[in-house]
Amino acid sequence: MPVGKLVFNQSDPTEFVFRAFTTATEFQVLLFLLFLLLYLMILCGNTAIIWVVCTHSTLRTPMYFFLSNLSFLEICYTTVVVPLMLSNILGAQKPISLAGCGAQMFFFVSLGSTDCFLLAIMAYDRYVAICHPLHYTLIMPRKLCTQMLGGALGLALFLSLQLTALIFTLPFCGHHQEINHFLCDVPPVLRLACPDIRVHQAVLYVVSILVLTIPFLLICVSYMFITCAILSIRSAEGRRQAFSTCSSHLTVVLLQYGCFSLVYLRPRSSTSEDEDRQIALVYTFVTPLLNPLIYTLRNKDVKGALRSAIIRKAASDAN
Structure with a gap:
């Protein structure tokens, strides 16, 4: 059977349903409002970064080109998960079809990768x-930056397609399966499969190494050279400025890779479904929310551009 084709067996369940966070109505309302507020903050914060980078010529450098695309990915990444999650918090649990679950997994994995x-x-x-x-x-000309971004997206789409197709060729037990999660992530869906999944778990580890371990090692190598270069700067002010340009990125890296590694690189015997769901809340809400905050609060260029944009907007509205 070709790996690149999704094939659903007739004996498979026709739909999945996500396990509720809570059955208490008052807590459902509180969770809905909390997650909705976080989602709106993610949309507003990352949209503001994209708008500032696109409208200010001083920020048209490779660093801010990548930053604006990171913000765009965060918007798409959370939008794949959060609207369906919010609709399931209030009222009865709405099932998701097998094809819908596969589509959500594909986009979630590809955007995260x-x-x-x-x-x-x-x-x-x-x-x-x-x-x-x-x-x-x-x-770092603009053409090379675009090519690197396109290569990253293309590789992520390819790996995600192969992994999703491999998982959804598995037979699942029963007609109406409950996923102990709020999204169709790889580990909780794999747990619902009927046959032996050791081969599929091995493939998941290989993909996780390609997506997490190798890029993280490349980041470590880059920062080894960066640290040596910063230490060779004679002035303390020069060292401080050089470090400040990297601290924001390092903070985001530790958050992103740390959370993903806890879910995808830990041995299955040492994980629980509830722990995976709690960690997933961090990389679904906290990391995309902190990214714009970290880059704006620790970056003078972005803060200055935002301030001037707000002042210009206020002046134009007054006129």
Whole structure:
């Protein structure tokens, strides 16, 4: 059977249903309002970064090109999950079809993988900017940045398609399966399969290594060279400025890779479904929300551009 084709067996369940966070009505309303507020903050924060980068010529550099695309990925990434999650919190649990579950898994994995690849590309960008500042524009032209972004997206789509297709060729037991999660993520769906899934878990580890371990090692190598270059700077002010351009990216890397590694690289025997769901809340809500906050609060260029944009907007409205 071709790996690149999704085939659903007739004996498979026709739909899945997500396990509720709580059955108490008052807590359902509170959770709905909390997650809705976080989702709106994610949309507003990341949209603001995209708008500022696109409208300010001073931010049209490779660093901010990658940052705006990271924000766009965060918007798409959370939108794949959160609207369906919110609709399931209030009222009766709404089932998701087998094809819908496969589609959500495909987009969730592909966008999350692109996120990880993009963070590695941003580390390389910081390495070139700090270690080769005089040749930065020659080494990182706009065409190369676009090609690296396209390559990251293409590789992520390919890996996600193969993994999703492999999982959904498995037979699932029963007609109406409950997923102990709020999205069709790989580990909880694999647990519902009837046959032996050791081969599929091995494939998941291989994909996780390609998406998480290798890019993280490349980030570590980049920052080894960056650290040596920063320590060679004589002035304390120069070292501080160089470090400040990297601290935001490092914070995001630790959050993103740390949470994903806890879910996808831990041995299955040491994990529980409830733990996976709690960690998934972090990389679904906390990380996409903190990304714009971290980059705006720790970046003078972005703060200045936002301030000037707000002032210009207020002035135009007054006129």
